Amino acid sequence: MKYFLYWGCSLEASGVNYLRSLKPVCEALGMEFEEIPDWNCCGASVSYAGANDLAIKVLNARNLALAEKKANYDIIAPCSSCYIQMIKVNHEIQENESLRERVNSILAEDGLAYNGSIRVRHIQDVLFNDIGTEQIKRHVTKPLNGLKVAGYVGCQSVRPYGEYDSVHNPVVQDKLLEALDAKPVPFPKKIQCCGSGIFLPEMDLCLGLVRDILDDAVSHGAEIISTVCPMCAMNLEMYQDRINEKYGTDFDIPIVYLTQLMAVAFGMDLKRDAALHHNVIPPENILKAAIGN
């Protein structure tokens, strides 16, 4: 099945291990990707400081229009921020004709128009609903043998629309983890925000949020935390030292992308396909022990 993959800015830099693992895993599952030609940034969650709402809508409508012009594939946005920005503007344009006309009158600057025919999907949605856990299980050659994983959902991968999972009690990531023979641990903070895009400027406040999430995961027995968002991954992984220093804690828990765990369970190369060498808190030993290497 063919999709557009809108990987966005982070997956070329701090979230490179997400993109590197996502591609081989999805290809193994029979998915084919095309890039949206000449795509631009989605605006993420902090652009409102400089831009009004219409400008942010135009930013996303341009990507949707460029995709629609090329083909009628669904767009997969693995980054939660790209996903929420794009799906939000898509819904608004689809449901509001006067907004659509207004946005199109601006897109006309470059001869573009968006008619609202494209669907925007999160990678978890596609893996769970288009591929399915049965199909995923068939690709597992190195089961994770009950590895205790805290599946951290965060916020923007399911909220506010809840298109494929509950906004209050999401289960899709846990089901995908189970398909790899991992054991998802229940942990209530899995839907608490990590600080997202304002983590850097509001670090003093957000360190406490991440401490609570890590503490909840560890105290429920997690050996490793999985995520599906480059901001979650960054905020949970890169600041454990600072948190330990500030709160006298002792966190040293690897943070991996769900797709990295899938690559490992699919028996793929730990470096080339699972991209584990990009992780700052090394997950190799825990994962090798789990698969019995």
Add this chain to the structure above:
Amino acid sequence: METNTSYDPSFAREVFENVDSGEEIKMCMQCGMCAASCPLREHMDYPPRQIFSMIRAGKRDMVLNANSIMMCTSCYTCQVRCPRGIPVIDVMHGLAHYAISKGILTRKDTAVFGREFWQQIYKTGRIDEKDLSRRYFFADGIITGIKKSLQMARMGIIMLLHGRMKILPEKKIKGIKSLRSMLDKAMQTGKGGSEV
């Protein structure tokens, strides 16, 4: 605490007309679910519920100077729980944009970070994470910039060593000129936000 608050509709009108999604607060019934749901509620001077009430009471300076309007992590917890379906996040972002455009920078770091973020999109069409951080650190001048950079230097080196930083600078997208004219038009024709 004032006991005889009189309602002054002029600021509410200003918000409805000029602030993106500002008219959405008309639906608020003051239940406080948004305040209880916010991850950063402990740090806010006035949570969303109170901000909406203060808009109706005409407390212009208090609202536009509130730290909470620039403290939204955009997690959508308040929004999915709001019994009246108010897009609380859109309202908070709209208010933050309006305040920042009036030169009010109550959470200065966040306002500067967000503005740098937007300027980089305008410049190249995409975000270069390392360049964004550098611009953000040095937005307050070279001394503060060096201090902030040193504080984050260790993390930067670690990320570089793990291949999680783009070495080359981000190139402009091909359609940057037309993107800019689109964004200019949107900024001119939208309101402080835009009407929907």
